[in-house]
Amino acid sequence: MSRIIVMTSGKGGVGKTTCTANLGMALAKAGQRVAVVDADFGLRNLDLLLGLENRIVYTALDVLAGECRLDQALVKDKRQPNLALLPAAQNRSKESIKPEQMKRLIKALTKVYNFILIDSPAGIEMGFRNSIAAAREAIIVTTPEISAVRDADRVIGLLEANDIKAVRLVINRLRPAMVAAEQMMSVKDVQGILSIPLLGVIPDDEQVIVSTNKGEPLVLDEKLSKAGIAFTNVSQRLQGEKVPLMDLSIPQDNFFTRLKRLFGVSS
Amino acid sequence: MAIPIISDLLERLFGSGEDPHSRDDVKRRLQIVLAHDRLALDPQTLEMMRQEIIAVVSRYVEVDFESLEFSLATNERVTALTANLPIRRIRPLGRGPDQPIMPEQEVEKIELASPAEALALDAQDAEAALRRFEANTRDAHPYLDIDRSGLDEDEDESGTTGTNNSVLAEAEAATSTDLAVGESVDDSFRASDDSVALLEEPTPEIPDMSIPEASAHAKMQSDK
Numbered sequence: 158m159s160r161i162i163v164m165t166s167g168k169g170g171v172g173k174t175t176c177t178a179n180l181g182m183a184l185a186k187a188g189q190r191v192a193v194v195d196a197d198f199g200l201r202n203l204d205l206l207l208g209l210e211n212r213i214v215y216t217a218l219d220v221l222a223g224e225c226r227l228d229q230a231l232v233k234d235k236r237q238p239n240l241a242l243l244p245a246a247q248n249r250s251k252e253s254i255k256p257e258q259m260k261r262l263i264k265a266l267t268k269v270y271n272f273i274l275i276d277s278p279a280g281i282e283m284g285f286r287n288s289i290a291a292a293r294e295a296i297i298v299t300t301p302e303i304s305a306v307r308d309a310d311r312v313i314g315l316l317e318a319n320d321i322k323a324v325r326l327v328i329n330r331l332r333p334a335m336v337a338a339e340q341m342m343s344v345k346d347v348q349g350i351l352s353i354p355l356l357g358v359i360p361d362d363e364q365v366i367v368s369t370n371k372g373e374p375l376v377l378d379e380k381l382s383k384a385g386i387a388f389t390n391v392s393q394r395l396q397g398e399k400v401p402l403m404d405l406s407i408p409q410d411n412f413f414t415r416l417k418r419l420f421g422v423s424s
Numbered sequence: 425m426a427i428p429i430i431s432d433l434l435e436r437l438f439g440s441g442e443d444p445h446s447r448d449d450v451k452r453r454l455q456i457v458l459a460h461d462r463l464a465l466d467p468q469t470l471e472m473m474r475q476e477i478i479a480v481v482s483r484y485v486e487v488d489f490e491s492l493e494f495s496l497a498t499n500e501r502v503t504a505l506t507a508n509l510p511i512r513r514i515r516p517l518g519r520g521p522d523q524p525i526m527p528e529q530e531v532e533k534i535e536l537a538s539p540a541e542a543l544a545l546d547a548q549d550a551e552a553a554l555r556r557f558e559a560n561t562r563d564a565h566p567y568l569d570i571d572r573s574g575l576d577e578d579e580d581e582s583g584t585t586g587t588n589n590s591v592l593a594e595a596e597a598a599t600s601t602d603l604a605v606g607e608s609v610d611d612s613f614r615a616s617d618d619s620v621a622l623l624e625e626p627t628p629e630i631p632d633m634s635i636p637e638a639s640a641h642a643k644m645q646s647d648k
Contacts, residue, residue, distance in 0.1 A: 303450050339445035352501045
């Protein structure tokens with residue numbers, strides 16, 4: 158049976174699309190047949206993060222309008238043939254598709270793919286409702302910030318109300334040094350507040366921006382960055398493997414390390 | 425020029441002393457905001473509930489208005505309303521607002537004992553008894569009198585005016601209808617006629633959880 162997972166957050170800009178691209182790619186690398194679905198009609202971005210923006214011919218709307226077959230709209234990744242993208246229409250609004258239509262598309266995808274990741278738009282309106290319509294599981298992406306956690310909590314409530322019970326948490330953009338300085342909520346704080354199982358923690362990493370510039374998900378790198386390792390770990394946990402949380406603790410900041418830093422000695 | 429460099433050097437060596445931990449702030453603020461989000465109860469309803477709880481408890485015990493606390497807290501996605509109502513003392517039986525003491529009975533008793541003495545009772549004595557009764561009920565229920573501050577020139581109440589008090593008085597009046605049906609003997613309940621409309625249409629300007637301070641404020645003023 159295929160796994161249908163919606164990636165959602167409530168708040169925008171917390172890294173839903175980055176997580177979808179990396180998780181999709183990591184699952185495909187692990188041999189799973191993966192379809193990533195952009196449910197952000199009107200503001201699509203998943204194609205950019207995957208570097209597939211120039212290969213889009215048809216979109217999900219064209220499939221629904223009967224103008225093409227589903228396989229014609231699917232963009233197969235050349236780097237990783239197990240991965241395909243179902244693009245959203247960019248020139249239409251979120252109201253241009255209904256939950257029932259979304260269900261039809263996803264149902265069709267389950268015949269070929271065993272992982273279907275749906276990248277939800279921000280907000281809790283029509284676009285969100287479309288993206289959760291067919292989902293059986295959800296991954297909540299949040300950052301350790303007050304507004305992101307509040308919105309995540311709201312979305313968790315809405316998912317429960319829509320009978321999506323397998324809801325797991327990814328904490329994105331954690332800054333261990335700030336947590337150590339008590340200036341940011343810890344993983345435990347956020348998980349304690351939201352009270353849902355933790356799927357993974359992604360450290361804040363400049364490489365994320367570098368990878369989006371290039372349109373190459375981090376998990377494709379030869380030498381994985383910290384965030385790249387974290388995304389790979391999340392994909393393994395999603396497949397049922399027991400992978401311990403990455404050690405994100407920073408070296409002890411004491412008198413001697415400060416003395417070293419002061420005199421330019423790298424530790 | 426040299427001093428900033430030295431202080432900067434010291435700061436980098438020893439850390440910047442007292443660092444306020446914003447992590448605690450964000451956790452505290454989130455706990456409160458999520459408790460309200462999850463409950464999805466509007467502030468007006470919450471405030472009415474708060475006032476009614478205070479009114480019911482106040483019938484039996486005297487609550488310390490300066491330190492009472494109402495808070496919503498969530499744990500494991502379950503929300504709980506916590507009311508912390510410090511008790512000053514148990515109300516003496518029969519002295520609650522629903523069982524007013526009748527000064528007339530006292531007078532009648534004396535009449536029964538000796539009609540001659542009863543005749544000797546002058547208006548002054550009766551008035552003293554009435555005043556004692558009023559002082560008694562007022563002391564037992566200080567907050568009920570706030571809305572009367574403009575009407576009678578009681579020395580206790582002369583200082584209590586302002587929006588804080590009126591908001592409290594309105595809310596209190598609203599609760600007293602429910603609690604004192606058919607027992608409006610005490611003039612403390614005079615407000616109940618106006619309050620029916622209030623119950624049906626809660627005034628939108630009643631703030632959310634800021635009333636504990638308001639009531640404490642009112643109490644402090646009336647104590648003067």
